[in-house]
Amino acid sequence: MTEQDKKAILHLVEGSRDAIVCSIDDEGFPAAKAMFRAKNDGIRTFWFSTNASSIRAGYFSARPQACIYFLDAATVKGVSLTGHIRVRTDAEARQMLWHDGDEKYYPKGVSDPDYCVLEFTAERGNYYHAGNKTLFSVDEIGG
Amino acid sequence: MTEQDKKAILHLVEGSRDAIVCSIDDEGFPAAKAMFRAKNDGIRTFWFSTNASSIRAGYFSARPQACIYFLDAATVKGVSLTGHIRVRTDAEARQMLWHDGDEKYYPKGVSDPDYCVLEFTAERGNYYHAGNKTLFSVDEIGG
Numbered sequence: 266m267t268e269q270d271k272k273a274i275l276h277l278v279e280g281s282r283d284a285i286v287c288s289i290d291d292e293g294f295p296a297a298k299a300m301f302r303a304k305n306d307g308i309r310t311f312w313f314s315t316n317a318s319s320i321r322a323g324y325f326s327a328r329p330q331a332c333i334y335f336l337d338a339a340t341v342k343g344v345s346l347t348g349h350i351r352v353r354t355d356a357e358a359r360q361m362l363w364h365d366g367d368e369k370y371y372p373k374g375v376s377d378p379d380y381c382v383l384e385f386t387a388e389r390g391n392y393y394h395a396g397n398k399t400l401f402s403v404d405e406i407g408g
Numbered sequence: 409m410t411e412q413d414k415k416a417i418l419h420l421v422e423g424s425r426d427a428i429v430c431s432i433d434d435e436g437f438p439a440a441k442a443m444f445r446a447k448n449d450g451i452r453t454f455w456f457s458t459n460a461s462s463i464r465a466g467y468f469s470a471r472p473q474a475c476i477y478f479l480d481a482a483t484v485k486g487v488s489l490t491g492h493i494r495v496r497t498d499a500e501a502r503q504m505l506w507h508d509g510d511e512k513y514y515p516k517g518v519s520d521p522d523y524c525v526l527e528f529t530a531e532r533g534n535y536y537h538a539g540n541k542t543l544f545s546v547d548e549i550g551g
Binding site for chain 2: 282283285287288289290293294295296297298299330331332334336338341343345347370391393396
């Protein structure tokens with residue numbers, strides 16, 4: 266992987282407000298949904314907040330296999346990251362993503378039992394650009 | 409489902425140049441990639457062209473479970489459709505999507521053995537809008 270590709274991958278991810286988060290549903294079908302990229306550590310770890318009662322949190326509790334995808338539609342470049350999602354409800358994870366005003370979504374505040382954090386850890390990735398694809402390991406990119 | 413929602417779903421799909429096409433890879437992980445929406449019949453059937461030798465065609469040959477997702481990032485509305493993908497290499501499918509100049513991708517022309525058509529048939533869907541989601545069957549929408 267070239268230095269130019271590494272930079273392009275990090276730029277695409279950091280420039281994306283949303284990630285398309287993909288799970289496997291209870292009937293074995295892939296399921297996609299855009300989620301707000303609340304926080305990330307390079308391309309290795311990403312955190313999303315959602316309702317603990319949500320269908321998606323249920324899917325990931327049952328099957329942690331996940332993919333998150335970032336698309337720059339204008340340049341037709343995409344980055345997919347494959348790994349696992351862990352559903353976290355511990356205080357550390359709750360505090361990490363909590364912002365003033367989130368009571369709008371979770372009326373009981375940071376300890377609302379319906380508030381949870383999806384923690385995605387990437388293992389491998391694929392960079393799609395100009396009809397090409399470049400497979401990479403997360404260790405190659407760092408970030 | 410309201411008439412307004414039906415219209416919004418069709419509008420979002422028809423206004424999208426690309427679909428995020430999701431498969432399940434050989435290791436059981438979901439896999440997402442943007443593909444050009446080459447042709448569709450309402451929200452029931454969609455066709456995409458790709459290389460027969462592509463990783464994705466291989467995934468769908470082995471596991472037809474699929475999801476395609478359309479996102480309007482500006483309004484944060486999304487439509488996911490769940491169903492099956494069939495990998496077609498018959499002459500009818502080849503001709504249907506072929507355009508002058510596609511020799512750029514498939515040098516041997518419309519009968520190039522590396523040219524194939526992914527035919528997605530939707531069974532059920534989910535419309536994400538303003539924090540809500542509305543499950544629907546494809547029969548409800550028609551189009």
